[in-house]
Amino acid sequence: MEAVAFWVLAVAAVGSGVAVFVVDSMARATFALLASFLCAGGELLLIGLRYLGVLVVLMMIMEMLVMAVFMIMYMMNPAGLMPMAMRHNTRGALAIAGTAFAALAAGILTVPWPEREGRPPPDPTVALGEAIMGPAMLVMMVIGVAILATMIATVVLAAHRGRYGDDA
Numbered sequence: 001m002e003a004v005a006f007w008v009l010a011v012a013a014v015g016s017g018v019a020v021f022v023v024d025s026m027a028r029a030t031f032a033l034l035a036s037f038l039c040a041g042g043e044l045l046l047i048g049l050r051y052l053g054v055l056v057v058l059m060m061i062m063e064m065l066v067m068a069v070f071m072i073m074y075m076m077n078p079a080g081l082m083p084m085a086m087r088h089n090t091r092g093a094l095a096i097a098g099t100a101f102a103a104l105a106a107g108i109l110t111v112p113w114p115e116r117e118g119r120p121p122p123d124p125t126v127a128l129g130e131a132i133m134g135p136a137m138l139v140m141m142v143i144g145v146a147i148l149a150t151m152i153a154t155v156v157l158a159a160h161r162g163r164y165g166d167d168a
Helices: 002-022 026-046 050-074 090-110 124-158
Strands: none
Touching: 002 026, 026 050, 050 124
């Protein structure tokens, strides 16, 4: 079952990644890119990297939605839905992409892959956190909550109705 889910997500990720360059508006390209990132996050969840998978999903949802909101606010055409070409310098881009693909494929096929040593950690999330942050992990968790509380407080205080609503 996991193999089927892997291949479905892989094909969907590549398909929606291609759609970014095929659709004819910035808004559609944004949501196609979001779909591709969500499929990549699903792949991470499938291989047991729950923290990274959820992180990718949450970050990409927020990033792409913010991008869509800014397109609606600031683009000359309504909501970024006007047709436009999403391809520029097609021949040069194809040459660069083909060369990069050939170089990476050659590297995959010619470099000797190392053998696995040891066993995976019992909790990969904890191991990843310790590898990235070391002893500062607890501090960063507290700072993350403090930053979130600061963002929420800033939005509440900056709202038009004010801190105490219409009664102020």
